Amino acid sequence: xxxxxxxxxxxxxxxxxxxxxxxxxxxxxxxxxxxxxxxxxxxxxxxxxxxxxxxxxxxxxxxxxxxxxxxxxxxxxxxxxxxxxxxxxxxxxxxxxxxxxxxxxxxxxxxxxxxxxxxxxxxxxxxxxxxxxxxxxxxxxxxxxxxxxxxxxxxxxxxxxxxxxxxxxxxxxxxxxxxxxxxxxxxxxxxxxxxxxxxxxxxxxxxxxxxxxxxxxxxxxxxxxxxxxxxxxxxxxxxxxxxxxxxxxxxxxxxxxxxxxxxxxxxxxxxxxxxxxxxxxxxxxxxxxxxxxxxxxxxxxxxxxxxxxxxxxxxxxxxxxxxxxxxxxxxxxxxxxxxxxxxxxxxxxxxxxxxxxxxxxxxxxxxxxxxxxxxxxxxxxxxxxx
Amino acid sequence: xxxxxxxxxxxxxxxxxxxxxxxxxxxxxxxxxxxxxxxxxxxxxxxxxxxxxxxxxxxxxxxxxxxxxxxxxxxxxxxxxxxxxxxxxxxxxxxxxxxxxxxxxxxxxxxxxxxxxxxxxxxxxxxxxxxxxxxxxxxxxxxxxxxxxxxxxxxxxxxxxxxxxxxxxxxxxxxxxxxxxxxxxxxxxxxxxxxxxxxx
Numbered sequence: 001x002x003x004x005x006x007x008x009x010x011x012x013x014x015x016x017x018x019x020x021x022x023x024x025x026x027x028x029x030x031x032x033x034x035x036x037x038x039x040x041x042x043x044x045x046x047x048x049x050x051x052x053x054x055x056x057x058x059x060x061x062x063x064x065x066x067x068x069x070x071x072x073x074x075x076x077x078x079x080x081x082x083x084x085x086x087x088x089x090x091x092x093x094x095x096x097x098x099x100x101x102x103x104x105x106x107x108x109x110x111x112x113x114x115x116x117x118x119x120x121x122x123x124x125x126x127x128x129x130x131x132x133x134x135x136x137x138x139x140x141x142x143x144x145x146x147x148x149x150x151x152x153x154x155x156x157x158x159x160x161x162x163x164x165x166x167x168x169x170x171x172x173x174x175x176x177x178x179x180x181x182x183x184x185x186x187x188x189x190x191x192x193x194x195x196x197x198x199x200x201x202x203x204x205x206x207x208x209x210x211x212x213x214x215x216x217x218x219x220x221x222x223x224x225x226x227x228x229x230x231x232x233x234x235x236x237x238x239x240x241x242x243x244x245x246x247x248x249x250x251x252x253x254x255x256x257x258x259x260x261x262x263x264x265x266x267x268x269x270x271x272x273x274x275x276x277x278x279x280x281x282x283x284x285x286x287x288x289x290x291x292x293x294x295x296x297x298x299x300x301x302x303x304x305x306x307x308x309x310x311x312x313x314x315x316x317x318x319x320x321x322x323x324x325x326x327x328x329x330x331x332x333x334x335x336x337x338x339x340x341x342x343x344x345x346x347x348x349x350x351x352x353x354x355x356x357x358x359x360x361x362x363x364x365x366x367x368x369x370x371x372x373x374x375x376x377x378x379x380x381x382x383x384x385x386x
Numbered sequence: 387x388x389x390x391x392x393x394x395x396x397x398x399x400x401x402x403x404x405x406x407x408x409x410x411x412x413x414x415x416x417x418x419x420x421x422x423x424x425x426x427x428x429x430x431x432x433x434x435x436x437x438x439x440x441x442x443x444x445x446x447x448x449x450x451x452x453x454x455x456x457x458x459x460x461x462x463x464x465x466x467x468x469x470x471x472x473x474x475x476x477x478x479x480x481x482x483x484x485x486x487x488x489x490x491x492x493x494x495x496x497x498x499x500x501x502x503x504x505x506x507x508x509x510x511x512x513x514x515x516x517x518x519x520x521x522x523x524x525x526x527x528x529x530x531x532x533x534x535x536x537x538x539x540x541x542x543x544x545x546x547x548x549x550x551x552x553x554x555x556x557x558x559x560x561x562x563x564x565x566x567x568x569x570x571x572x573x574x575x576x577x578x579x580x581x582x583x584x585x586x
Contacts, residue, residue, distance in 0.1 A: 058504050058528030058535060092503050110503070277503040280494045282477045313490070315480060346484055375511035376485055376521060 028104065029078075029085040029134045040102070043142055047103040054089050054105065061090040061110060061270070069266040070108060070122070073259075077123040078130050078190050086130060094277040096208055100129040102138045113267055114274040115207065117294060119259025120191065120200035127187035128201070135186070137179045184241070188248055196259070198252035202245040209242070211289050218285030272339075275306045284314050301334030308340070312347055323347055338368040342377065349380065358383065403434035408443070417441040420457035421550070422577040426568055429453070437467050451556045451565055458580065459549040465495045481547035485521035486510060488542045488549065493525070504528040515543040515550055516576045526558065537562040541573050546580050 026033050035041040054060070061067070067090060075083035086106045093109040100106050106129055116122040132138065175183070184201065192198045267274070278287055287310050295303045308326035311319040327344035330337060342364040348357030361381035365374060408414055410427035417440060425443070432442040436454055443453040456465060464476040477494045480487075489510055497505050505527040513522030520543030528535055535558040542551040554569045556562040 053533075056533045058533060059502075059530075094503050277497075280497050280503075282475055282494055282498060313477060313494070346486055350482060350484055350487070372508050373486065373510035375509075377510075379512045380484065380486070 027134055028102070028136060029082040029130070031084075033085070039143060040139055043139060044103045047101040047105060050101065051087070051103065051105045054107070057089075057091070059091045059093060061092055063090075063270070066090065066266065066270060070113075070126070073119055073123050074106075074126045074130065077127045077187075077194050077196065079194075082134070083130075086133065088126075092277070094274070094281060096211075098125050098129050100133045100138070102133065102136065102142075104133065106130070106133070110270070110274050110277065113270065114278060115211075115290065115293075116204060116263070117207075117260065117296075118197075118200070119263040119266075120196040120257070121204040122263065123194070123196050123259075124187060124191055124201040124204055127190045128183045130190075131183040131186040132175065132179070135179075135182060137175055137183070140179075141175065180241070181244070184245055185248060188245065188252070192249075192252040192255070195255055195257055197255045197257060198249035199246070200258060202242050202249060205242055205245065207293050210293070211286050214289045215283065215286040271302065275302070276309075279306055279309045279313065282313065284310060299329070301330045301337050301340065304330035304333065305337060305340045305343070308343055308347075312343060320347060320351060324351075336367060338364050338371070341367065345377075345381070403432045403442075405430040405432055405444075417455045417457035420579050421455055422579065423455070423572055424575055425572060437465065439463065440466070445565070446561075449557075450561050452554070453569065454551075454553045454555075456549065456551040456553075457578075459551075461547060463549075465492065465551070466499055469499065479549050481544065483544065485512070485542075488521060488544070488551070489523045489540075492523070492540060492542070492551070492553075496527070500527065500529050502527055502529055513541050515541045515552065515573065516578045518543040518545050518550070518578060520544075520550075534558075539566060539569070543578075545578055548580065550578055552576065 035044045067088065070090060071083070071088050074086060074088065077083075085104050086100075087104055088106045088108055090113070091107055091109050093111060094114070095109055095111040096115050097109040098107060098112055106126070108126070112122070112125060116125070188198060188201055191200065278290065281287070288307075291303055291307050291310070299307075304326045308323040308330065311323035311326065324344065324347050327340050327347065330340040331344065334340075341360050345357045345360030345362075345364060348354070348360060350357075358381045361377050365371070365377055365381065371377070408425050408429045408431055410429075411424060413422050413424050414431075415421070416423050428445045429443050430445070432444070434442065436442055437456070437459075439459045440454055440456045442448075443455075445451050459465065459479050461479065461481040463479050465479070466476060468476055476498060477491050479491060483491065489507055493505060493507055497503060505525065507523055507525045509522075509524040511522050513520055520541055522539065522541045524537070524539050526535055526537045536555055537558045538553060538555040540551055540553040542549065544550075552573050554566065556565060
């Protein structure tokens with residue numbers, strides 16, 4: 001807490017008296033900050049260009065309400081005096097990631113929105129990224145690389161695509177261990193000071209590591225095993241990380257405010273698309289783990305539908321029967337969930353229970369009369385001519 | 387991680403393809419002689435195939451139009467070759483799939499290969515592939531690193547337990563609308579030649 005107060009004092013000074021504060025280091029999160037030397041200017045230029053492209057990306061989620069909500073969470077976490085320095089871009093990409101460029105561009109992948117179970121967990125990741133920005137971690141990494149190699153070559157390597165740009169930026173999957181720890185601890189200070197549950201960071205990491213572990217075990221192929229081992233080698237002592245986050249959280253004032261209801265409402269409109277993106281990755285083990293983590297024993301109609309989709313898509317011995325059970329539970333919890341009726345109908349048809357299957361498909365069409373697949377479903381739902 | 391994903395996207399476009407022009411208005415065997423198509427002028431066939439069961443054509447280059455044929459994919463087969471280094475497995479075709487499930491198979495396979503979740507199936511309706519009952523589906527998507535929306539239309543049918551599918555992709559702007567009627571005509575006149583069932 002002491003350290004946090006110190007940080008806040010510095011920030012307040014900078015904002016209140018920018019001229020007097022000049023001998024102090026102006027943080028990039030302060031109003032009026034400008035890159036200091038040629039290296040930093042070059043990096044900003046690159047990033048500004050990348051940001052231009054990002055604005056035109058087809059992957060942007062340009063829902064103003066959702067964007068405002070995520071920005072609001074960042075602002076509550078790090079303070080309204082600072083959050084304006086970051087510009088958040090929500091990207092429709094089902095994997096878990098977030099990344100922060102040294103010029104203030106923050107990318108948040110939709111896979112993070114799917115995996116966070118409440119506002120505090122989202123705030124934990126946003127805060128973590130923000131600290132990388134504030135403490136200029138990517139600039140420092142860049143200077144390191146420049147010291148070791150020809151930076152021009154290195155910049156030339158970036159072809160301008162979104163994925164490559166993320167490689168150039170700081171993200172939750174990069175940086176050395178010391179920087180990661182700095183970001184973890186400072187983000188925890190932010191989180192706690194803004195009244196969020198301080199246990200949230202360790203919880204979302206626990207969930208994520210569990211998922212990656214399951215995925216690595218399920219993928220027996222050489223390439224997948226290699227990727228998994230790459231991940232763990234860049235995250236030495238992940239267990240250790242969880243431990244220090246948890247231990248540090250215990251020194252903070254406990255809070256039960258995790259904003260789970262606010263979070264649920266804010267992403268409700270997007271949730272079906274996000275889970276659909278995940279299911280269509282054909283990644284059974286990780287998705288099953290994720291769904292269990294999201295449900296935590298409380299299987300809603302949406303979650304049951306998603307689980308049905310997952311089992312139906314895999315279609316191994318016994319999977320279809322399980323999927324049928326999930327769909328039936330789903331429609332009994334929420335009879336208005338059109339997609340569950342549709343999938344249940346298809347599943348029954350495929351299993352030869354044609355008469356009941358056609359009935360379910362008609363339920364789907366009753367609820368969703370304007371569906372794009374209506375002509376096909378109608379044909380499938382039609383009783384055969386005698 | 388970013389680099390390997392990029393490589394994965396790159397892998398879906400073969401680097402060493404050779405192209406051969408097709409003669410207009412003449413029947414041509416496609417995808418291992420299992421299909422016979424009669425193209426209009428200007429189409430070219432690639433030596434690089436999307437899978438052992440597939441074949442790829444273009445008129446102006448793959449970025450502007452791409453026509454793929456898949457013939458006789460057996461139970462348990464995938465639509466495409468899995469790219470090298472891919473961590474996600476492509477979903478498998480099953481002989482007892484419903485028309486709508488073929489569309490799901492197509493969508494999931496393409497989302498994985500394109501590394502894109504900006505992919506939506508907009509319409510599904512009954513249709514014929516040659517003389518066989520099947521399904522037509524219309525979709526749109528964006529690929530990584532492109533500020534462009536593409537539209538696609540596929541027609542598929544299961545014949546004697548094997549999957550046949552023709553798929554056309556072009557940019558939403560100009561190119562899709564320019565060629566889609568011609569493609570529909572080609573699909574309507576396509577002949578399927580399913581392999582003889584093997585003798586016991």
